[in-house]
Amino acid sequence: MVLIDGIVIILLAIGIFFMFVGAVGLLRLPDFYTRLHATGKCDTLGEGLIILGLIIYHFFYYSGISLIPVKLLFLIIFIFIANPTATHAIVKAAYLTGLTPWRLGEERR
Amino acid sequence: MFLFWVLLSGLFDAFHLIAGVLCSAIVALISYDLLVKGNGEKMLLKGVRLLLYIPWEVWQIVLANIDVAYRVLHPKMPIDPRVIEFETSLKSDFALVTLANSITLTPGTITIYVDPEKGKFWVHALAEEPGDALLVGQTMQKKVADVYMEW
Amino acid sequence: MIIIFLVTGLLIVLTILLSLCRAVVGPGVFNRVAAVNVIGTKTIVLLIIMGYYFERPLFFDIPLLYAMINFIGTLAFAKYLERGELWS
Numbered sequence: 301m302v303l304i305d306g307i308v309i310i311l312l313a314i315g316i317f318f319m320f321v322g323a324v325g326l327l328r329l330p331d332f333y334t335r336l337h338a339t340g341k342c343d344t345l346g347e348g349l350i351i352l353g354l355i356i357y358h359f360f361y362y363s364g365i366s367l368i369p370v371k372l373l374f375l376i377i378f379i380f381i382a383n384p385t386a387t388h389a390i391v392k393a394a395y396l397t398g399l400t401p402w403r404l405g406e407e408r409r
Numbered sequence: 410m411f412l413f414w415v416l417l418s419g420l421f422d423a424f425h426l427i428a429g430v431l432c433s434a435i436v437a438l439i440s441y442d443l444l445v446k447g448n449g450e451k452m453l454l455k456g457v458r459l460l461l462y463i464p465w466e467v468w469q470i471v472l473a474n475i476d477v478a479y480r481v482l483h484p485k486m487p488i489d490p491r492v493i494e495f496e497t498s499l500k501s502d503f504a505l506v507t508l509a510n511s512i513t514l515t516p517g518t519i520t521i522y523v524d525p526e527k528g529k530f531w532v533h534a535l536a537e538e539p540g541d542a543l544l545v546g547q548t549m550q551k552k553v554a555d556v557y558m559e560w
Numbered sequence: 561m562i563i564i565f566l567v568t569g570l571l572i573v574l575t576i577l578l579s580l581c582r583a584v585v586g587p588g589v590f591n592r593v594a595a596v597n598v599i600g601t602k603t604i605v606l607l608i609i610m611g612y613y614f615e616r617p618l619f620f621d622i623p624l625l626y627a628m629i630n631f632i633g634t635l636a637f638a639k640y641l642e643r644g645e646l647w648s
Contacts, residue, residue, distance in 0.1 A: 384513035393642040
């Protein structure tokens with residue numbers, strides 16, 4: 301039992317670390333396009349790891365065959381497809397409207 | 410789609426099953442253009458190859474996040490963004506969508522614009538090395554073309 | 561073990577507050593749309609963790625539905641900003 305606890309805690313900790321990196325990247329990076337790099341990649345993976353940890357927790361603590369891990373698996377697959385697509389839609393809208401990317405040496409925007 | 414309904418609800422008596430059949434039929438009727446049409450040559454083989462391609466992609470996602478974490482948390486923030494343009498030879502919609510998704514999820518690049526007729530991609534790269542890996546090395550294009558057999 | 565879920569939930573709320581700063585400050589509309597998308601995806605995880613914290617892991621249709629709503633909302637906003645109208 302302690303082993304399963306340890307695995308779940310490690311997965312949750314790594315997931316929350318990546319989410320923090322994503323949020324700090326939102327505040328620290330100098331331009332809109334670079335900020336979307338941070339959130340588009342880190343959010344997706346952080347959530348994937350957290351939900352994976354919760355699936356493992358559910359298997360070993362709640363008895364009985366239920367369909368809840370299957371629903372959570374669907375949620376992971378949906379997030380892996382939907383988050384990059386939403387990021388791409390917003391970047392395309394910004395580029396075609398005329399927001400210019402940041403080059404090295406300019407000031408923050 | 411009917412299997413999806415049964416899986417999500419979890420109840421197996423007659424009333425819910427008939428309701429499931431009705432709802433699936435209505436949704437399939439409304440979205441006929443999007444879901445049912447489409448070239449279906451050798452779909453099963455492409456599906457199996459897609460499942461084999463996914464573990465490599467998950468490994469790339471983990472590498473991408475370690476790379477972004479290093480660049481964000483470093484006190485000097487070594488980024489050097491630029492916009493790159495390149496061409497591929499993939500034609501079908503599904504292959505272009507998979508490649509765009511993979512480019513967004515791999516270290517250091519985001520797709521900006523996809524031109525469906527000529528196969529042009531505009532890509533925003535975070536630093537010099539990931540952009541070059543996409544432009545010169547061409548490992549990702551080869552892998553996606555292997556999945557959809559269009560090389 | 562249940563305490564771990566409480567700590568996780570509080571850390572996610574902290575992350576949401578950090579994104580809210582970017583939603584308030586960010587110059588222009590695109591930064592704000594990106595911040596709202598981030599807040600939406602964090603809310604999904606917060607709902608699931610709260611489900612496990614109160615020991616009722618039953619109602620997980622709601623986060624699935626909210627994920628879809630958030631996705632479609634962001635897509636509709638991006639389409640409007642690109643073209644100036646929603647239906648052609």
